[in-house]
Amino acid sequence: MIPFNRPLYLGTELACVNEVLRAELGTSFRLECESWFHRHTGGSVALMTPSCTHALELAALVADIGPGDEVILPGYTFVSSANAFALRGAMPVFVDIRTDTCNIDERAIEAAITERTRAVVVVHYGGVACEMEAILPLAKRHGLLVIEDAAHGVMAQWRGRPLGSIGDLGALSFHATKNYTSGGEGGMLLVNEPRMAERARLIRTKGTDRDAFLRGDVDRYTWQVVGSNYLPSEVQAACLYAQLSAAEKVNERRRALWQRYAEMLGPLGASQGFGIQSVPAGCRHNGHLFYLRLPPGLSRDAWIAALAEKGVEACSHYTPLHTAPAGLLNSRFQGSAKHTLAACGDLVRLPLYYALTDTEQAQVIDAVTELMRQC
Ligand SMILES: *Cc1c(COP(=O)(O)O)cnc(C)c1O
Secondary structure (H helix, E strand, O other), X not given: OEOOOOOOOOOOHHHHHHXXXXXXXXXXXXXXXXXXXXXXXXXXXXXXXXXXXHHHHHHHHHOOOOXXXXXXXXXXXXXXXXXXXXXXXXXXXXXXXXXXXXXXXXXXXXHHOOOOEEEEEEEOHHXXXXXXXXXXXXXXXOOOEEEEEOOOOOOOEEOOEEOOOOOOEEEEEOOOOOOOOXXXXXXXXXXXXXXXXXXXXXXXXXXXXXXXXXXXXXXXXXXXXXXXXXOOOHXXXXXXXXXXXXXXXXXXXXXXXXXXXXXXXXXXXXXXXXXXXXXXXXXXOOOXXXXXXXXXXXXXXXXXXXXXXXXXXXXXXXXXXXXXXXXXXXXXXXXXXXHHHHHHHHEEEEOOXXXXXXXXXXXXXXXXXXXXXXX
């Protein structure tokens, strides 16, 4: 069976982890990772966190979002995009997505804005940027923050700008299913709005100015704001550091795999009614995922089972949040959920990861081609 995912493992992680466990004076892999993102984003303040979920929670705290506030986000997303704000007592307001990219439909945002709205949370699905050209001025006009859930987006760009560094705040993920992983869990908050940076540091470090103390800026550190501990372990940072050193190589391989899928499955798929992810002009994706949208009338479960029989593990993706038990109590959907529900029902992701060999990919392509021909 060709597995759906194999977490990125290069082998170089071990030496870094070993260094962490044996160092008597501590290591600074977290600072190295943060400085890597600072450089690669052209100056964002990068704060590594235990997960992207934590980075999103930190974003909600930094943005001071609370009871009575609303945030607008796509109906088709991971539960953490909504939880981070619901945890603060705010109301997630879902809007529909675009069919071509599965990203938030920028045309649906304005109708969801009320006097309580504080932020628009954009999710760059599969490392393909949302329609930022429309969203940034819209948010500005209404005085809303733009928070990017760029969990899928490490090494992807919009008009040359890394995803996560475009809005006010951006969250990245290093979970085992993402393009780079810090040992199964990990995340990063990018603070792109300089006036929020100090507050973000304080909240992440138990509400204290310990960062300033370590820099030698103050004599002792004290309780400055209400905060928590959103620092990752050095073991996580060591794994990530090793993988960032090979970031370009990994990205190129993923993009090549994506391209081969698109070339080999796109044309036949189109003739048989299957859709694939489209990549609008100005977007440079990172091969985070490759999906097919099944034509109406095909059972997705039957399709995934038929692929499994041919030795290929394929997966659906998100389930509707607004009709889930917690969603019914803590969120609302503005407007039609038509495209959200469609993506929840007909999207199938194929194996795509650094360690997928050309032979394995050919097997996947053969299996899918055979099934498509039968449609
Ligand atoms: C994976 C993911 C998250 C959460 O990331 P973790 O690092 O697992 O907490 C959030 N949003 C999206 C869109 C994701 O895919």
